[in-house]
Amino acid sequence: MRRKVVVTGMGMVTGLGNGVPANWAAVKSGRSGIGPITLFDASRHRTRIAGEVRGNFDPAGYIHEKEARRMDRYQHLAMVAAYEAINDARLPYPPSEPYRCGAVIGSGMGGLASIEDGFRSVEQKGPKGAHPMVIPMSVINLAPGMMSIRFGFKGPNFGVVNACTSGTSAIGEAYRIVREGRSDVMLTGGTEAVITPLSIAAFNALRALSVRNDEPEKASRPFDRDRDGFVIGEGAGILVLESEDHALARGALIHGEIAGYGATDDAFHVVMPASDGEGAYYAMRFALEDAGVDPSEIGYINAHGTSTDLNDKMETMAIKRLFGPCAEKVAISSTKSMTGHLIGAAGAVEAIFSIMAIKEGIIPPTINLENPDPECDLDYTPNEAVSRQIAYALSNSFAFGGQNASLVLKQV
Amino acid sequence: MDDVERKVIDLIAEVLVDVNKENIQLDSKIVEDLGAESLDIYDMIALLEDEFGLEINDEEVEKIQTVKDVASFIKAAGRA
Missing domain, CATH: 3.40.47.10 (Thiolase/Chalcone synthase)
Known part of the structure; x- marks a missing residue:
């Protein structure tokens, strides 16, 4: 069996803004989302610029303030994009057939910031310094896990860890799951929030990042002779994939097909x-x-x-x-x-x-x-x-x- | 209500997503009345230890039922 797989919902948060419409408008107009790092004091780092998600990226308040405290930023970004995608798809939740709905989400390093904070706390206070949320905030499978809890999706659910390919791999694997009939609806995509002291220092040690600190908006220049490395960004992109039959049966608006x-x-x-x-x-x-x-x-x-x-x-x-x-x-x-x-x-x-x-x-x-x-x-x-x-x-x-x-x- | 009791209520409210601070009384039972589950308890212990600079071991936690018990424990530990 090979079923057609369509995209019925999309959501994203990046340094360019919140939501697909704002991001699409920004990239069409050629706007840069790169600026100085503000998430931590980067004054001693070789690279001091990044594509940070700025301000309140959850204006609709999908995540309660108290819940956000127990989530890493990479999970918070993923959930906001997931809400946008599921609302865009007009998909009711919890679904009537929960075991036919799943989530496969990619992330390169998950809650690295929580690991860094946790380690710092243990260094300072000893083993008692480890907060009980360090593990759930850092592991990558909690991004799809939280979607399962929020939306009542009880079908296939896992994280994909593939560095810079994680998001594409996740979509590809979710596409195969729907195509093969193992699920009818999949939330999929990727999330990342690693503008952290360790991450920037370590990418600098690999000489992978641009050091064009004086001209942040000019720093990411693919295919240009004067490029000097990549500029790290953060954000999330989440899609709702469905079998075409499932989408048509509920009269969903179809954005495109994963072919x-x-x-x-x-x-x-x-x-x-x-x-x-x-x-x-x-x-x-x-x-x-x-x-x-x-x-x-x-x-x-x-x-x-x-x-x-x-x-x-x-x-x-x-x-x-x-x-x-x-x-x-x-x-x-x-x-x-x-x-x-x-x-x-x-x-x-x-x-x-x-x-x-x-x-x-x-x-x-x-x-x-x-x-x-x-x-x-x-x-x-x-x-x-x-x-x-x-x-x-x-x-x-x-x-x-x-x-x-x-x-x-x-x-x- | 004294300062310690007020602070304890603040911290419990910070942890429990579905509970409004106004609904937390000194005689509220943390598990039965406020619906705290084990992860909430561990989270509270971490916050309380941090805030008051003390150590609460798991045996002592089992004796604590109400918000007032927490405050009393902290005040006793402070005197010790």
Whole structure:
């Protein structure tokens, strides 16, 4: 059995704003969400900029103040995006068939901030300093677990941990669950909130982050000659996936279809991508084969496009190899130029942007692309959005660890 | 009501999501009346220990039933 899987609800929170409409408006207009780090004192860190979610991101008050105290920020962001998605889908909860509804959510590092706080407290006060909520606040499976509690979803439920590919992997796995008939409705996507002292210091130690501290809005510049690393961002993107039959039976509004998913690993290096881009090539190829589409049918690629030296070159090579002569015609962009890199939430937020691009016929730009790297010579939609009707989009994510995953999104 | 009792009520209210502070009385039983479950209790102990700089061991917790018991325990520990 192979059922069609459609997207009926979408929600997101990023440094660009709260909700899909605000985020989509921001990326269409080419606005940067990057600014100075305010979540902790970063004055001694080499990198002092990030894409922070600012202010009160839960204005509707989905999470009670007292509950928020017992949740890590990565869970709080996920729940707010999940409420937006489930309300957008007009999905009643608790559902009448709870065992046919599940949640698969990705995150790279989960409640790292709670682990750091907990460790600091134990160092200061001894073992008694460990608060009983450290474990539930830090483990990654509590993001889907909390959705299950809130919405009464009793079906398949697990976390996906795949670094920067987590969000895309989660959507791909949830898509397979619905496609195979193991569930009718899945909440899926990714969430991340690791703008923390340890995380920034450790990414700096890997020389992975941009240090363009004086020009935060210019720091994330995928495919540009002067890029100097990625800019970390935080946020969450959550989608409601349903079998087409289930969606039609309840008269749901359908945003788009998940048409294909491909996943590979480079089998090469702990943090570097394979220089020939072979793993990325096969992830994209398998996603296209799964969807039964030819590269010439893909109108838009939401690139992984991290703004690191190696990724952007490697991804360009992989696209050229798969698309052949079509590589020069396909519109590509990296919305990370505006959101920063949301690690485990990136793929989810970008899948939503890809669906919006299909729905509205608008390709969001890659901002800060002023002097293209000679080795990055495709159409990355520099600096301004363009109008283009597209039937299929491809969304890529690649991770430290060599994991690669691609999704094909389709117009409905 | 003294300062310790007021502070205890504040902390219990902070932990219990479904309970309004106005509904917490000195003779309220923490489990039976206020609906605290085990995780709530552990959370309260952590907050109380932090606030009053003392240690509450699990055997002592079992003897505590009401809000007033908590305040009395803290005041006794403070004198010890």
